[in-house]
Amino acid sequence: MEMIIIGGSAGSFSIILSILKGLDKKVQTPIVVILHRLKNVDSSLEKHLQLHSHYKVKEAEDKEIVKKGHLYTVPANYHLLLEENRHLSLDSSELINYSRPSIDVTFESFSTVLKEKCSGILLSGSNHDGARGLKLIAENGGKSIVQDCNEAEFDVMPKAAIRIYEHHKVLTLNNIIKNLNEESYGY
Amino acid sequence: MIEFNDLKEIVFLIEKQYGYDFSDYSRASMLRRINRFMEISNMGSVVDLKYELINNSVNFNTFLNEIVVNVSEFFRDPSFFKSLKTNVFPYLESYPKINIWSAGCSFGEETYSLAILLKELDLLHKSRLYATDISSNAIEKSKKGIYSNKSFKEYSNNYFSCGGKESLNEYFISDGKKSIINSDLKKEILFTRHNLVADGVFKECQLILCRNVLIYFNEDLQDKVLNLFYDSLPIHGFLALGKKETLRFSSVFDKFKEIDSTEKIYQKIK
Numbered sequence: 001m002e003m004i005i006i007g008g009s010a011g012s013f014s015i016i017l018s019i020l021k022g023l024d025k026k027v028q029t030p031i032v033v034i035l036h037r038l039k040n041v042d043s044s045l046e047k048h049l050q051l052h053s054h055y056k057v058k059e060a061e062d063k064e065i066v067k068k069g070h071l072y073t074v075p076a077n078y079h080l081l082l083e084e085n086r087h088l089s090l091d092s093s094e095l096i097n098y099s100r101p102s103i104d105v106t107f108e109s110f111s112t113v114l115k116e117k118c119s120g121i122l123l124s125g126s127n128h129d130g131a132r133g134l135k136l137i138a139e140n141g142g143k144s145i146v147q148d149c150n151e152a153e154f155d156v157m158p159k160a161a162i163r164i165y166e167h168h169k170v171l172t173l174n175n176i177i178k179n180l181n182e183e184s185y186g187y
Numbered sequence: 188m189i190e191f192n193d194l195k196e197i198v199f200l201i202e203k204q205y206g207y208d209f210s211d212y213s214r215a216s217m218l219r220r221i222n223r224f225m226e227i228s229n230m231g232s233v234v235d236l237k238y239e240l241i242n243n244s245v246n247f248n249t250f251l252n253e254i255v256v257n258v259s260e261f262f263r264d265p266s267f268f269k270s271l272k273t274n275v276f277p278y279l280e281s282y283p284k285i286n287i288w289s290a291g292c293s294f295g296e297e298t299y300s301l302a303i304l305l306k307e308l309d310l311l312h313k314s315r316l317y318a319t320d321i322s323s324n325a326i327e328k329s330k331k332g333i334y335s336n337k338s339f340k341e342y343s344n345n346y347f348s349c350g351g352k353e354s355l356n357e358y359f360i361s362d363g364k365k366s367i368i369n370s371d372l373k374k375e376i377l378f379t380r381h382n383l384v385a386d387g388v389f390k391e392c393q394l395i396l397c398r399n400v401l402i403y404f405n406e407d408l409q410d411k412v413l414n415l416f417y418d419s420l421p422i423h424g425f426l427a428l429g430k431k432e433t434l435r436f437s438s439v440f441d442k443f444k445e446i447d448s449t450e451k452i453y454q455k456i457k
Contacts, residue, residue: 081215092399093256
């Protein structure tokens with residue numbers, strides 16, 4: 001697995017923290033986190049994530065190369081794309097699913113480049129963003145994981161993903177962590 | 188849908204047929220924009236797209252508008268405009284004539300925001316704003332200065348966040364659906380087509396704004412355009428980039444001083 005991409009909205013922040021805490025120190029696969037966030041508001045998202053992770057947490061910068069052991073967040077008010085040479089590109093075009101960053105945009109762009117070499121994980125949230133992108137990840141042979149709807153604080157997002165594609169792995173938080181630890185060594 | 192390996196041929200075709208060179212644009216962005224255009228226009232395959240590009244030049248304008256991102260707002264990033272007021276305009280005030288270049292002006296939102304700001308600072312009468320874009324459609328729309336009322340609440344919030352003194356509505360004439368910018372704000376603005384990829388120095392300007400344009404270019408083209416800006420600025424002139432764009436990796440980095448590291452405002456020092 002070359003990269004792990006995690007998308008979430010309402011109710012997903014604490015889940016992401018738990019995933020990071022639960023990751024084996026040996027796991028170094030680059031992680032991208034797409035969280036719906038408010039624009040024009042400085043948040044301390046990166047600081048919070050850093051407290052709980054052995055990864056180096058940073059906001060993605062335009063045209064920077066993706067590195068092992070790094071976790072990238074998407075800046076508020078931008079979409080994040082991946083170039084074939086594994087450079088990150090920012091994009092400030094239209095909102096997608098009322099969102100910028102949009103999970104769909106990043107899932108689709110990364111999947112187009114990485115095909116079977118990426119895992120997409122969609123967590124709690126209260127809109128439909130991410131469903132279409134996660135389907136593409138699955139269709140391109142990548143691994144697609146949806147947080148168990150019974151566990152997600154807001155189940156609209158995971159449900160939307162399962163509705164349009166029923167073969168995603170549906171996992172509880174503990175099993176998401178277990179799964180990542182088992183399968184994401186090296187790249 | 189097209190794939191990465193279709194891109195080269197399509198970029199070549201556009202160059203041949205229409206003279207626009209997209210070869211140094213971000214490939215990830217190009218792929219996404221083209222696929223978006225195809226989805227909107229119900230085009231299934233790369234063959235359909237090529238057929239349209241070759242045989243239907245009328246449609247090329249629609250294509251171009253979809254490829255180059257023309258998304259903006261009034262007073263986008265209020266903290267940036269605040270910083271202009273604090274860090275840049277007090278300096279420019281001393282000039283008898285202020286030339287400003289807004290490169291990649293989309294539909295004019297940023298340019299008119301600047302004009303409003305300059306008016307409130309009583310600087311508009313001695314300013315000249317040059318607003319350029321690669322898309323002639325964007326230039327036409329900018330000149331008209333007509334905007335849907337849908338986003339006005341947001342624009343108004345932006346305006347107040349950066350310290351606006353009046354009500355934003357004062358600067359427009361509105362009906363139920365649309366607002367048109369007051370004509371006195373247009374007087375000092377020249378909207379014209381300019382392609383950063385192909386065209387040279389436009390005009391010496393003391394302030395150049397080019398926000399959220401470079402992210403759509405690859406590193407080589409970013410560097411080329413930053414050199415063009417360097418050449419267009421007098422010493423002590425200012426360059427403003429998008430919030431997530433930087434001079435740091437460019438060949439002109441040491442010729443500028445950082446004025447505001449968050450808002451990405453730089454001053455030419457040599």
